[in-house]
Amino acid sequence: MIVINTIEELQIELNAHRRDGKRIGFVPTMGNLHQGHLSLVDVAKKHADIVVVSLFVNPTQFGPNEDFDSYPRTLNEDCKKLEGQGTNIVFAPAKEEVYPKWPNITSVTVAELDKNHCGASRPVFFGGITTVVTKLFNMVRPDCAIFGEKDFQQITIIRRMVTDLNFDIDIIGAPIVREANGLAMSSRNGYLSQQEKDHASNLYQTLLWAKSEIEHGRQDFRQLEKEANQKLDDLDFTPDYFNITNQDTLELAQADDKKLVILLGCYMGKVRLIDNIQL
Incomplete structure (x- = not known):
């Protein structure tokens, strides 16, 4: 090299x-x-x-x-x-x-x-x-x-x-590479203690929850986004966005969109973290 x-x-x-x-x-x-x-x-x-x-x-x-x-x-x-x-x-x-x-x-x-x-x-x-x-x-x-x-x-x-x-x-x-607890690997994870990293794994769990809700038939995407943001707020994150979007256009998804990606951005203290999951 x-x-x-x-x-x-x-x-x-x-x-x-x-x-x-x-x-x-x-x-x-x-x-x-x-x-x-x-x-x-x-x-x-x-x-x-x-x-x-x-x-x-x-x-x-x-x-x-x-x-x-x-x-x-x-x-x-x-x-x-x-x-x-x-x-x-x-x-x-x-x-x-x-x-x-x-x-x-x-x-x-x-x-x-x-x-x-x-x-x-x-x-x-x-x-x-x-x-x-x-x-x-x-x-x-x-x-x-x-x-x-x-x-x-x-x-x-x-x-x-x-x-x-x-x-x-x-x-x-x-593909996204994740820690054993599901937290997406990021250079900014270096700002977090191990305890904070463990808590930050809740971001991925929230994405998995929303994905499961959609896969089980929910199409009220804007309400689902509100519920996810409330979950993050209850977990002491500061949500920036939790958006269910069309993979190609990145516009907010509608009920008849087939290729979706859920995009998440939030703060844990002063550390900004992002993640996503595709459907």
Whole structure:
């Protein structure tokens, strides 16, 4: 495994692999890796000959009162994990490499899909993600890119962006990786004590309850959402949203929709957690 910090060096290395007919797979991350991230590398290895993982804490997706400055940066530990997982290239650029003129005045947005759910309470979030992912796609020029399905709204937005902007990149979703108690793995879980992690497993249990209600015939989705939010409130979470939506449009689901995803966002103290479950 090699670690590369500049776009020029990255493209020299990848162009050599392309000349050899190798397929390039890409896993963009912000570092502070856990088993969920490493599972993305395993998926990439199934679809590509060369796996590139980026480690970059992207400033444009954080709001003014969010945790950009305190977000964990664990480069050495991340590289050890990635080498053990069989990664070929780690791309760890500085901010000046990704954003050569700061502040960045060009942005990429995916209208409609980014306005609700996480986008409603974090208005700069998805614009920051789609902008940096576009930049990283231009740097890496991968054949395929792997994103975790825990961020279901994110992967839906990325897929639409790739289609709309004619990127010749296959977007591959990887299933959510969970702790033994059901809590979806997240870098922000590192802010929680073990007792808090155990309590946070109630998020997944609430999703399972709502899924079961729908599978048993309930179609009053707005009432079901209210009941789920009340459950979260009773468990001392601060709900942001609990939305039963159409998988393709991310609009609130109607009774005749067949492909559903339940999206959940909430706070446990100051820690923001998200999860989802597909039907």
